[in-house]
Amino acid sequence: xxxxxxxxxxxxxxxxxxxxxxxxxxxxxxxxxxxxxxxxxxxxxxxxxxxxxxxxxxxxxxxxxxxxxxxxxxxxxxxxxxxxxxxxxxxxxxxxxxxxxxxxxxxxxxxxxxxx
Numbered sequence: 001x002x003x004x005x006x007x008x009x010x011x012x013x014x015x016x017x018x019x020x021x022x023x024x025x026x027x028x029x030x031x032x033x034x035x036x037x038x039x040x041x042x043x044x045x046x047x048x049x050x051x052x053x054x055x056x057x058x059x060x061x062x063x064x065x066x067x068x069x070x071x072x073x074x075x076x077x078x079x080x081x082x083x084x085x086x087x088x089x090x091x092x093x094x095x096x097x098x099x100x101x102x103x104x105x106x107x108x109x110x111x112x113x114x115x116x
Contacts, residue, residue, distance in 0.1 A: 001025040001105045003095040008110030011085055015114070019080040021095030021107060029053075029073040031099065035080045037091035037112075044094070048080060062088070085114045 007019040019035070034049040048059045048069040057069055068081040078095060095107040 001097070001099065001102075003097065003105060003107035005093065005095050005107040005110040008093060008112045010113045010115065012116050013086060013114055015085050016081070016083045017085065017112060019082065019093055019110060019112075021078045023076045023078070023095070023097065026097065026099055028076040031097050033069075033071055033078040034096040034098075035069060035078070036094045036096055036106075037089075038094070038109075039088075039091040042091075047093070050078065082112070085112075087114045090114050 002024045004022045005019060007017060009017060011017055029052055032049055032051050035047045036044050037047050038044040046060060047063055048067055050057050050069045050071050054071055059067060066082065066084045071078045082089065090113050092109040092111050094109045096104060098104045
């Protein structure tokens with residue numbers, strides 16, 4: 001199983017970034033995919049999740065209306081479009097899949113810094 005995130009960077013408040021996660025080593029279309037984030041000194045938190053065919057999507061309250069999760073079951077990718085970014089969105093963002101019986105898998109993370 002391999003999850004490779006990309007798209008992080010430095011952006012000013014109010015700006016946008018698009019994160020992408022390329023997945024391999026499992027049947028991508030069979031699993032819910034999630035994005036988590038971890039800010040310095042804080043616990044890792046779930047940001048957004050999307051079910052196998054995209055029929056159910058969930059967001060943590062702090063990003064509702066600003067972030068959009070999507071997936072492509074042909075390209076085996078999951079994306080996180082982040083708009084109206086705030087300094088409190090600064091964190092390392094991780095792609096995640098939980099393979100039943102095999103445990104959770106994580107990407108290496110991508111840094112998002114929102115600062116003027």
